[in-house]
Amino acid sequence: MLRQYPLTKAQTIALLEKYPTPFHIYDEKLIRANARRLKKAFEWMPGFKNYFAVKALPNPFIMKILKEEGMGADCSSLAELVLAEKAGITGENIMFTSNDTPAEEFAVAHKLGAILNLDDISHIDFLEKAAGIPEMISFRYNPGPLKQGNVIIGKPEEAKYGLTREQIFEAYKIARERGVKRFGLHTMVASNELAEEYHVGTARMLFELVVEIKQQLGTKIEFVDLGGGYGIPYHPGDKEVDLEMVSRLIKKDYDELIVGNGLAPLEIVMENGRMVTGPFGWLVSRVRHIKNIYRTYAGLDASMANLMRPGMYGSYHHITVLGKEKRPNDHKYDVTGPLCENNDKFAVERMLPELEIGDVIVIHCTGAHGHAMGFNYNGQLRSAELLLRENGEVVAIRRAETLDDYFATLDFDKLEGFKA
Ligand SMILES: *Cc1c(COP(=O)(O)O)cnc(C)c1O
Numbered sequence: 001m002l003r004q005y006p007l008t009k010a011q012t013i014a015l016l017e018k019y020p021t022p023f024h025i026y027d028e029k030l031i032r033a034n035a036r037r038l039k040k041a042f043e044w045m046p047g048f049k050n051y052f053a054v055k056a057l058p059n060p061f062i063m064k065i066l067k068e069e070g071m072g073a074d075c076s077s078l079a080e081l082v083l084a085e086k087a088g089i090t091g092e093n094i095m096f097t098s099n100d101t102p103a104e105e106f107a108v109a110h111k112l113g114a115i116l117n118l119d120d121i122s123h124i125d126f127l128e129k130a131a132g133i134p135e136m137i138s139f140r141y142n143p144g145p146l147k148q149g150n151v152i153i154g155k156p157e158e159a160k161y162g163l164t165r166e167q168i169f170e171a172y173k174i175a176r177e178r179g180v181k182r183f184g185l186h187t188m189v190a191s192n193e194l195a196e197e198y199h200v201g202t203a204r205m206l207f208e209l210v211v212e213i214k215q216q217l218g219t220k221i222e223f224v225d226l227g228g229g230y231g232i233p234y235h236p237g238d239k240e241v242d243l244e245m246v247s248r249l250i251k252k253d254y255d256e257l258i259v260g261n262g263l264a265p266l267e268i269v270m271e272n273g274r275m276v277t278g279p280f281g282w283l284v285s286r287v288r289h290i291k292n293i294y295r296t297y298a299g300l301d302a303s304m305a306n307l308m309r310p311g312m313y314g315s316y317h318h319i320t321v322l323g324k325e326k327r328p329n330d331h332k333y334d335v336t337g338p339l340c341e342n343n344d345k346f347a348v349e350r351m352l353p354e355l356e357i358g359d360v361i362v363i364h365c366t367g368a369h370g371h372a373m374g375f376n377y378n379g380q381l382r383s384a385e386l387l388l389r390e391n392g393e394v395v396a397i398r399r400a401e402t403l404d405d406y407f408a409t410l411d412f413d414k415l416e417g418f419k420a
Contacts, residue, residue, distance in 0.1 A: 002236050002318055003030060003279045005362045006388055009322040012284065012360055015386075015394055021360070022285040022302035023400070024371045025386040026057075028065060030280040031367075032390070035069035038276070041243035044251060047267030051095040053228050054080040056273025056368035057281070059385055061397035063087035066276065074228070074271035078105050081112060095225065095271060097140065097186065099161055103130035110134055117186050117225065121167045124174055137175050138184030138225065141168050143205060147189050156189055168209070172219050183219060185210060188227030192234075192274060196242055200249040202226055203268070207257040214263060223267035230275040234316050234365050241275070274368040281367025283307050283383075287359040288338075296333050298355050303337025304344040305380035307366055308373040311343040318364040319347055327353035335361070339378045371398075381406060 006027050007015070035050075042048045051074035052066045058080060063073060064087045072093035073084035084094050094114035098105060101123065109116060110131035117138040118124065127133070142162030148155070156162075163171055172183060185206055190198055206224040213219055230241050250268075258266045285302035309315040319335060321327075329351040337344045346363055374382040381401040386394050 001240065002233055002238075002364055003027075005282050005320065005322075005364070006030070009360065012322055016360075019384055019386060019394075019396065020400075022283060022300070022306050023384040023386055024281050024283050024306070024366055025388060025394070026062065026277065026281045026367055026397075027388045029388075029390045031062070031065060031277060032069055034280065035066060035071065035276065038243065038272070039070055041247045042268070042270075044247070045254075045268040046265035047223060047269065049093075049269045050276065051093075051225075051269060051271040052276050053271050053273025054083055055372060057277045057370075058083055058372055059397055060087040061387060062277060063089065067093075071276070072269075074273070075109070075114070078102075078108060081105070081108055081114070085112060092136075095138075095269075097188070097225075097271065099140075101126075106130040115184060117184065118171070119161060119163075121163055121171045121174070124171065124178065128178065133175075133178045133180060135180065136182035136184065136222070137180045138186050138223075139163055139168060139171050139175075141165075141185060141187045141206070141209065143187065143189065147201070147205060161188065169213065169216060172213060172217055176217075176219060182222050184223045184225060185213070185221050186225035186227065188229065188271070190227070190229035192231040193229050194231035194233075194238065194241055196246050196249070199226070199230065199241070199246050200253070203250045204253045204257070207253055207266075210263060210266060211257055211261050214261070220263065221266065223269055225269045225271060228270060228272040228274065230270075230272050232275050232278045232365060232368075234318065236318060276368070278365050278368035281365070281370055283363040283366040283370060285361045285363065287355050287357050287361060290355060290357060295349070296331070298333045298335045298352075298361075300335060300337055300346070300361060302346075302363070302383070303339045303378075303380050304341070305337070305339065305375050305377065306383050307346065307363060307370050308375070309369060310346050311341070312373075317346060317366070319350060319352060320362045320364070321353055321355065322360040322362060324353040324359070329353060331355065339380065341378070376401075376406060379406065 051072040053074045060083050073089045074095045075081045076098040091113040096109040096114040097117040099119040119140050140162040144157040210221045285300040288301050289299035291297040304311040331354045335347040384400040385398040387397045
């Protein structure tokens with residue numbers, strides 16, 4: 001079920017005086033309630049923790065809320081490590097799952113005491129030179145043809161991530177020889193996956209590998225990280241992932257494979273981003289122009305720079321019109337932004353109530369991979385991010401960009417003396 005936009009039309013119009021459109025707004029109460037639901041569903045798992053994938057919503061105010069709800073941070077770049085530190089998330093509450101990693105970033109992550117999750121067998125040497133060998137190392141497993149992929153992340157054997165099955169065994173051997181004492185095993189094979197069996201299968205695959213690693217190498221894995229990728233209902237007809245069912249089925253495999261082989265306790269962690277914040281954010285925008293040519297176009301004051309998913313992946317994002325929720329969806333629109341790119345569309349041939357200039361449009365499920373994927377192409381500025389607090393107050397947790405921000409890397413003074 002899709003979450004309802006939490007403000008009324010009157011409340012939203014009042015907000016516009018202080019915060020002009022477009023902006024993303026997130027709902028703290030719903031984010032907290034969902035975080036507790038996740039924690040409760042998996043509470044039987046030894047050491048359960050969700051490391052929030054920072055890339056989904058890299059805002060330290062949100063991260064601080066999530067930390068209070070027991071989450072860690074899954075980081076993959078220097079900026080994300082800094083955000084985690086600013087939000088008070090440190091040490092082994094940071095999972096550093098990066099790829100094509102610069103040496104400096106390994107050094108910073110190591111200094112923060114983060115868990116280093118290596119993407120390649122060659123990174124053991126690379127890490128040793130960059131930062132030294134830590135006490136604990138995790139490896140990212142790419143099952144290749146042994147696991148089916150899905151639309152966003154693609155097939156594992158075509159994905160750039162992780163170590164092959166053979167390399168995984170070799171990697172633990174090398175790591176142990178270099179003095180590593182504690183080991184983790186990670187995989188991330190799905191994105192926006194709604195099927196419960198898929199997530200259960202991922203856990204089972206890692207449990208089986210943990211058993212094999214113990215049998216072949218004598219190495220005991222301390223934790224498995226099942227990755228993220230839990231889907232959310234973007235479409236009003238989608239259902240939510242049944243976390244209790246996933247949990248129950250994973251427990252069955254855990255009891256059989258891990259407890260049954262005397263390998264308990266094995267810690268189980270995850271790194272979901274999308275399902276943590278995605279459903280609880282909305283992009284609010286207004287209709288700027290309505291244009292009738294071969295199709296009818298509703299031009300918004302938001303663009304693909306505020307929400308790239310529809311243009312980039314053809315993703316569905318539900319759209320409602322404030323104050324017109326009860327009217328019939330009997331008009332067909334392409335809902336667009338101002339970019340000079342024809343994929344700058346939030347929806348194609350979408351049935352909506354009849355639109356007028358000035359209508360307030362709400363685009364749903366923008367709490368993950370929304371503002372985060374913003375960009376400045378075509379001179380577009382990134383929007384503000386607002387937070388609806390539990391007491392009903394709305395606060396800005398990021399201001400909108402200005403032209404000064406956009407031009408900050410240019411020195412116009414130098415232009416004076418520059419001979420063209
Ligand atoms: C993107 C990503 C995640 C989070 O994925 P979601 O679909 O947002 O849950 C977790 N781990 C890694 C390594 C990622 O790249």
